[in-house]
Amino acid sequence: MALLGSCKEVVESLHGIVDYDMTTEKAESNCTTTKNTVGFGGKHGLHPNNEVYELLECPVCTDLMYPPIHQCPNGHTLCSNCKIRVRNCCPTCRNDLGNIRCLALEKVAESLELPCKYQSFGCQDIFPYHSKLRHEQHCHFRPYDCPYAGSECSATGDIPTLLAHLKDDHKVDMHNGCTFNHRYVKPSPHEVENATWMLTVFNCFGRQFCLHFEAFQLGMAPVYMAFLRFMGDDEEAKKFSYSLEVGANGRKLTWQGIPRSIRDSHRKVRDSQDGLIIQRNLALYFSGGDNQELKLRVTGRIWKEECD
Ligand SMILES: [Zn+2]
Ligand SMILES: [Zn+2]
Ligand SMILES: [Zn+2]
Ligand SMILES: [Zn+2]
Numbered sequence: 218m219a220l221l222g223s224c225k226e227v228v229e230s231l232h233g234i235v236d237y238d239m240t241t242e243k244a245e246s247n248c249t250t251t252k253n254t255v256g257f258g259g260k261h262g263l264h265p266n267n268e269v270y271e272l273l274e275c276p277v278c279t280d281l282m283y284p285p286i287h288q289c290p291n292g293h294t295l296c297s298n299c300k301i302r303v304r305n306c307c308p309t310c311r312n313d314l315g316n317i318r319c320l321a322l323e324k325v326a327e328s329l330e331l332p333c334k335y336q337s338f339g340c341q342d343i344f345p346y347h348s349k350l351r352h353e354q355h356c357h358f359r360p361y362d363c364p365y366a367g368s369e370c371s372a373t374g375d376i377p378t379l380l381a382h383l384k385d386d387h388k389v390d391m392h393n394g395c396t397f398n399h400r401y402v403k404p405s406p407h408e409v410e411n412a413t414w415m416l417t418v419f420n421c422f423g424r425q426f427c428l429h430f431e432a433f434q435l436g437m438a439p440v441y442m443a444f445l446r447f448m449g450d451d452e453e454a455k456k457f458s459y460s461l462e463v464g465a466n467g468r469k470l471t472w473q474g475i476p477r478s479i480r481d482s483h484r485k486v487r488d489s490q491d492g493l494i495i496q497r498n499l500a501l502y503f504s505g506g507d508n509q510e511l512k513l514r515v516t517g518r519i520w521k522e523e524c525d
Pocket of ligand 4: 363364365370371372382386387
């Protein structure tokens with residue numbers, strides 16, 4: 218589509234990327250009718266009725282609108298993100314949008330208290346409209362991203378959901394126990410650059426830990442790295458410690474650390490080098506044999522720190 222495509226083209230292209238229906242009443246609601254349709258459940262509107270929710274739902278992206286809320290000269294509202302995307306063309310009536318704020322709806326928004334959007338995940342908190350967004354960024358009930366590295370997996374969920382997902386969709390090995398003895402074997406270690414990664418999940422203390430093992434290039438040096446991530450939040454992760462050990466022929470490398478929460482991405486942990494790092498030459502030496510095969514035995518232990 219040409220950069221200066223007509224308003225109609227923009228609207229049509231928008232249909233392709235977002236799912237909205239201009240025939241719904243929601244899209245037709247506008248600021249001038251706000252007063253008639255708002256019904257508060259109480260002084261703070263703890264349970265705003267559905268009509269209020271619908272008024273605050275952007276008709277284009279269906280997210281809740283936060284100030285600044287925009288409207289076209291005919292009163293059709295839309296959120297500030299969508300305003301940028303529709304390029305000055307009202308998606309409902311196709312008039313020029315201009316730069317009109319919908320102050321009445323902004324006031325309604327500011328007076329509301331709403332449940333956290335992770336209510337269905339167990340969060341019972343209710344927030345004034347503005348602090349709701351801030352809370353949701355840190356809400357303990359917000360779903361976790363899939364901890365599997367090496368693929369762009371978009372699965373999210375609570376821990377039980379992710380465990381089932383790791384097992385069923387990624388065929389990840391699951392082990393019970395707080396000590397482990399793991400062998401990593403790679404037939405041609407010299408071809409391996411950023412591409413190898415492995416994940417094993419350990420179940421101990423009623424919690425789950427992800428042991429990551431991978432090859433990557435650290436500066437100029439090819440290295441292997443092993444580290445542990447905790448399937449839960451950071452505060453709880455800090456209550457655990459772990460050690461990793463790898464060696465052969467009377468030499469060994471050991472690492473002791475604190476598992477990182479899976480809220481920290483696999484990449485972030487790797488880039489901060491918060492784990493056991495083994496130079497490839499040393500790894501091959503530990504593998505014995507003729508440098509043709511990587512055969513590492515990594516042993517480890519997870520324990521709980523005694524603190525309250
Ligand atoms: Zn929107
Ligand atoms: Zn309009
Ligand atoms: Zn919450
Ligand atoms: Zn996944």
